[in-house]
Amino acid sequence: xxxxxENEKNASAPEKKTLTLKSMINNxxxxxxxHVALQSVTIKNMVDSDCAGDVxxxxxxxxxxxxxxxxxxxxxxxxxxxxxxxxxxxxxxxxKDIYTLIDLVLAANFxxxxxxxxxxxxxxxxxxxxxxxxxxxxxxGVENDYTPEEEAAVRAxxxxxxxxxx
Amino acid sequence: xxxxxxxxxxxxxxxSKPNRRTAYKEENETLGEDRISALPDPLIxxxxxxxxxxxxxxTTMLSKRWNNLWIYVPSLTFTREERCLSEEIVxxxxxxxxxxxxxxxxxxxxxxxxxxxxxxxxxxIWIEFAVKRKVEVLDLSFICWQRYDAESYRLPExxxxxxxxRELKLLSCVVEPTxxxxxxxxxxxxxxYVKLTDSxxxxxxxxxxxxxxxxxxxxxxxxxxxxxxxxxxKLVLRHCSPINYGNHASLEIWAxxxxxxxxxxxxxxxxxxxxASSVVDALLDFDYGTREEHRIVVWxxxxxxxxxxxxxxxxxxxxxxxEGVLGLYFVTRVNELTPATLSPLCPSQARILPxxxxxxxxxxxxxxxxxxxxxxxxxxxxxxxKDRFYDRYIFESYVLGGGNYSTLQELYSxxxxxxxxxxxxxGFQGLNLxxxxxxxxxxxxxxxxxxxMIVYPGGGDCNLLSQCCRSQRLLQFTIKLLSYPRSxxxxxxxxxx
Numbered sequence: 001x002x003x004x005x006e007n008e009k010n011a012s013a014p015e016k017k018t019l020t021l022k023s024m025i026n027n028x029x030x031x032x033x034x035h036v037a038l039q040s041v042t043i044k045n046m047v048d049s050d051c052a053g054d055v056x057x058x059x060x061x062x063x064x065x066x067x068x069x070x071x072x073x074x075x076x077x078x079x080x081x082x083x084x085x086x087x088x089x090x091x092x093x094x095x096k097d098i099y100t101l102i103d104l105v106l107a108a109n110f111x112x113x114x115x116x117x118x119x120x121x122x123x124x125x126x127x128x129x130x131x132x133x134x135x136x137x138x139x140x141g142v143e144n145d146y147t148p149e150e151e152a153a154v155r156a157x158x159x160x161x162x163x164x165x166x
Numbered sequence: 167x168x169x170x171x172x173x174x175x176x177x178x179x180x181x182s183k184p185n186r187r188t189a190y191k192e193e194n195e196t197l198g199e200d201r202i203s204a205l206p207d208p209l210i211x212x213x214x215x216x217x218x219x220x221x222x223x224x225t226t227m228l229s230k231r232w233n234n235l236w237i238y239v240p241s242l243t244f245t246r247e248e249r250c251l252s253e254e255i256v257x258x259x260x261x262x263x264x265x266x267x268x269x270x271x272x273x274x275x276x277x278x279x280x281x282x283x284x285x286x287x288x289x290x291i292w293i294e295f296a297v298k299r300k301v302e303v304l305d306l307s308f309i310c311w312q313r314y315d316a317e318s319y320r321l322p323e324x325x326x327x328x329x330x331x332r333e334l335k336l337l338s339c340v341v342e343p344t345x346x347x348x349x350x351x352x353x354x355x356x357x358x359y360v361k362l363t364d365s366x367x368x369x370x371x372x373x374x375x376x377x378x379x380x381x382x383x384x385x386x387x388x389x390x391x392x393x394x395x396x397x398x399x400k401l402v403l404r405h406c407s408p409i410n411y412g413n414h415a416s417l418e419i420w421a422x423x424x425x426x427x428x429x430x431x432x433x434x435x436x437x438x439x440x441x442a443s444s445v446v447d448a449l450l451d452f453d454y455g456t457r458e459e460h461r462i463v464v465w466x467x468x469x470x471x472x473x474x475x476x477x478x479x480x481x482x483x484x485x486x487x488x489e490g491v492l493g494l495y496f497v498t499r500v501n502e503l504t505p506a507t508l509s510p511l512c513p514s515q516a517r518i519l520p521x522x523x524x525x526x527x528x529x530x531x532x533x534x535x536x537x538x539x540x541x542x543x544x545x546x547x548x549x550x551x552k553d554r555f556y557d558r559y560i561f562e563s564y565v566l567g568g569g570n571y572s573t574l575q576e577l578y579s580x581x582x583x584x585x586x587x588x589x590x591x592x593g594f595q596g597l598n599l600x601x602x603x604x605x606x607x608x609x610x611x612x613x614x615x616x617x618x619m620i621v622y623p624g625g626g627d628c629n630l631l632s633q634c635c636r637s638q639r640l641l642q643f644t645i646k647l648l649s650y651p652r653s654x655x656x657x658x659x660x661x662x663x
Binding site: 099106121136 | 201209213216220225257
């Protein structure tokens with residue numbers, strides 16, 4: 001069953017154009033259909049202005065993250081995918097630890113893929129939501145560099161955001 | 167370990183600086199480096215745009231890096247829980263906007279229950295802020311049910327001249343521009359619980375030349391909805407039954423360019439589609455009560471929607487199809503018409519919105535004419551999803567036609583699953599629940615021309631399991647599923663993660 005669709009694809013569209021994306025962090029290469037890769041506005045601009053060679057180097061994004069990005073683009077390039085299917089697939093892609101999410105958000109931003117930027121940002125925001133700032137610090141490893149006096153002053157300065165609310 | 171670190175922080179907070187540094191270094195090694203603070207400002211602001219404003223402001227407490235970042239967040243959402251006092255919310259919004267520094271904002275969304283007091287002065291300030299900062303998405307959900315019309319908040323004139331707004335949501339306010347409306351960028355308009363007459367709505371629409379989506383909710387003074395904007399592709403009506411209903415009252419819809427139509431809620435009057443010739447997606451989830459004449463009107467509606475490809479019908483339709491006049495009408499129609507003219511009831515994809523205790527006969531009638539069918543087990547549950555055992559009860563009582571499993575089998579064999587080619591099953595509550603497997607076993611056994619059954623087993627307690635445990639369960643589940651006999655020789659069963 002797995003081989004059937006591939007044969008079909010090769011037979012029906014042998015001229016289909018592909019691009020090779022190469023992670024400059026660990027030199028991993030990915031061969032991707034052009035229409036999949038063009039969901040990245042950055043890559044689209046490169047291709048449109050004839051700046052893209054056979055291999056497009058992608059700086060600062062590791063192969064592991066690039067694979068996730070390509071998975072996202074593939075899902076969203078599939079015209080027969082329903083909205084529900086895409087939502088589920090997106091949820092799977094962002095079900096990652098916080099560091100992978102931050103890498104993903106950076107990658108989505110660099111490659112300019114709006115939808116991926118939205119889902120990853122939303123996921124990170126969700127992990128902050130409803131938590132006291134002490135917990136947020138702990139989750140993200142944010143170092144509290146306020147002195148206790150400073151912290152009290154900042155708190156007082158923003159007291160209207162804390163007043164009367166849980 | 168965590169406890170120890172907590173102690174460490176406490177001890178250091180009053181101590182000398184070098185000590186504090188080492189303590190944090192230690193802590194960071196355990197926690198990993200602080201990658202989020204290292205993100206560039208625009209990215210942090212983008213992430214913060216996805217949080218309600220009171221949470222955004224509180225991030226200022228995290229560290230110096232985060233201090234006052236919030237004043238540049240381009241998207242502002244104010245939502246408060248109901249228990250918060252409305253005057254607190256109003257002063258919170260006004261104060262926050264006064265301090266905000268962004269010259270261009272993408273979104274302003276304020277939703278709260280405004281009790282008896284009149285906050286018009288504050289609301290005017292918010293709208294002025296939004297218009298001046300060139301807002302693109304504006305959501306004004308001021309919920310004040312007790313003050314319909316006369317005492318509601320009257321939208322200021324400058325909002326009607328806001329030519330940059332792309333999306334607009336208005337709730338329980340007075341929309342009566344004295345001058346003209348200039349929403350030349352507006353793509354999506356949502357109006358909820360506003361007193362609107364036919365002519366007033368027409369005036370509003372004439373000021374929105376590129377409008378694509380119009381959603382009307384609880385608008386009770388409309389009799390004729392004429393949508394002549396060529397860009398309009400989607401219309402959603404919820405609970406828009408005219409108040410002055412008599413036997414001849416009706417809501418007429420004339421929308422030749424519309425591609426998507428959704429009507430839901432309870433209607434006392436006839437809904438007449440005078441022109442809906444471009445509609446390809448239709449969701450009809452309204453309730454007509456028990457009047458026989460209304461059931462006939464539904465037929466006219468389905469005939470007007472002749473080019474529809476995706477049809478979703480609500481429970482009232484299921485009921486109406488399975489009993490009484492409409493059911494009979496349906497059966498005779500199916501028998502006398504050729505497949506080509508049968509198109510209103512043979513959409514390429516039909517979905518049913520199930521609820522508790524409805525008969526499955528109607529569901530059988532629909533699947534009978536359709537070759538694709540999607541079942542979401544999650545959708546078959548009612549709103550209360552907290553108690554899983556309760557859900558399971560609901561599920562069984564629904565799928566099993568309010569009775570037991572044999573009733574379902576009987577009904578399905580009566581209707582036969584003759585044309586069913588594709589089934590999608592999703593929304594699982596766990597992999598080991600017998601009733602889910604039983605349903606699949608039954609469908610495989612009885613759908614004779616089935617080509618594809620796609621199963622998405624995620625959801626429910628599957629998500630709580632460890633990766634290894636989940637794979638193991640999934641494997642067992644798949645083996646079981648593949649062992650069921652299939653009546654269609656071409657049926658492919660796919661399990662997708």
